[in-house]
Amino acid sequence: MIRRGYLTGPVLGALWMVVLSVTVAVCMSFATGDPFRPGILLSLAWGALAGGAMVFAGGVKLVQIGIAVLVAVLGLAGIGPMLSGSDAGLAARLFGAVALAAAFAMSLAPILDEVVPGVLTRHEFEGAVIRFLTGFGYIFFTAIVLIPFYVMVMTSLKNQSELMQNPLDFSVDVGRGAELFRSYNELFTQFNFGTYLLNSFFISVLTVFITLVFAIPGAYAIARLRFRGQAAFSRSILLIYMVPMIVLALPIYIAFSMTGLRNSFWGIVMIYPVTTIPVALYMLQGYFRGLPGEVEEAGLMDGLSRLAVIWKITLPLSLPALASVSLYVFMIAWNEFLLAFMLLDDPAKFTLTRGIAALNSSEIPRQHLMAGSVIATVPIMALFLGLERFMTKGLTAGSVKG
Template identity: 40%
Template sequence: MVTNNRLINRVILYCLVLLTVVTTVFPFLVMLSTALKPNDEALQAVPHLIPQSATLQHFKDVLNPTIFPFWTYFTNSFQISFITALISVVVGTMGAYSFARLEYKGRGAIQRGVLLIYMFSGILLVVPLYKMVTMAGLYDTKMSLIVTYLVLTMPVSLYMLGNYFRTIPQSLEEAAIIDGLTRIQVIYKIVVPLSIPAIASVFIYVFMIAWNDYLFASVFIVSEKNMTLPIGLSHLFHTKHYVWGRMMAASLLSAIPVVVLFSIVEKYFAGGLTAGGEKG
């Protein structure tokens, strides 16, 4: 009886996993299928998942600057996302460490204030951020988006890194300080190497937020030379060059950096770094 129940539970689990995988992957298969179909086949009343006459023409059109300045938008998005994620990790590491390890007046109030800010929806911050950006003379610049994304993501960065830092044994840091290391050296020689999984998670999170944002980019950026990929895709939708195949091809190409970045840092998500450091 126990064996039968275990078998039923395993079958249910596998079915749920399969359903999750299909639900997640199927939209991407449809996008790839549409990107590889000619226009007439993509608009058939009865569509086929597998293209009957596959073509790479839509990808060539998207990469053609006369049709769609993909590389301009791609470069802008990558620069903004990478710089934002890098600053968020560096500043977040210092701030989170102060929350986790240092004792100073008002620390609790600052922590609660950071979490309180995160409770507000991003759309509520559009007007005050717009006024701040215009007053600072940053309107229609990449810096306006970098500052905005830092404001939006810093609370989560501080929260995630702070919680991870608290799991690192203080004995490691105390021993390093006794050996003559300064507090800054402790952070970058002890804490940071042991916190690579959390730092990588924060970097990916901030990068994805900045890469996929449409709302703030549409408010703060108006010139084509500074537009990001989400805004560029929206403009492609309203031009004479718009066809479903090109839209799907551009969408697939815009997802590549996030996939590549996750593949690169995936190895850092393995656990056991803290335990290994404690034994040493």
């Protein structure tokens, strides 16, 4: 038994208030452009009082409502967990105070669900700490992902005068209407981004096709056939990734220049599978090992050839793994920059990443660079989110041998 029941609520309440006040202040500052900042000492004080009250009241709904109202009122009075500058409008201050109050009152109760005054068991104490750390982890890692993306999108919607006046203001004037998307329109009409998109898509699809053509029989041979050096080959598949690509850049550049493949569309198509086939081999051979060999043996006994067994039995059973490998290879090819930057000089043959690099110039407005980054990010993000279940299933299905 642990005598921490009286301190767990106030301590976790204080720390959780700091986390949420920082989060809401950052969100409000980005969304409105007004100066919001967390009051750390005030957050600790009011959070400790609220956490203690919630523990002693046993998480009663009325207490949660009272805490929410109190936090909101304190915020509007200027002595709450989140402080705002004199430039912040009343509507923004009201929204920020209410958002912080509601988020704190609703999220603190699950954290302190098993905490009671007096003596806690180790399980109850550790459970409360784990729930706090889980919530903090969700907020922290979500912020790491969303804040750069938000800044990128908001910057792409600005015009040059807005960026010059206040480059740190990431709010936008929705009254500009279609003018908000001027940067995107100019990228497709003046900077040939439609061609870049098609090039990247075509190269990525070809890379997936070539990778699967070589990786499927290779992975099947490693998983099912017996030959000298099989174990050593299986363990050394990923050794190529121990050599940084920047080390190989110069030899590749010299070789492609001598053979006339530099600045060639087909040169890129040839070199990309070299970087993707090893990882595809590694992923597929693990999955093939997990498939029951009896099914394939039954096919061989029925008169099917080894190739027919692979085509009619193994591949249909491996669709989740093939989908995950295809998606992973597609993302590698879509996002690849170093080889494209090194080997492509003709704008008509640029991939999307190479085209974005061309926007990084003092002569081109910064919002165009951000718009290009959004164009490159959104399709692959949508593809990943849409096919995530296949990728997860394919990566985990071969981990347990059936």
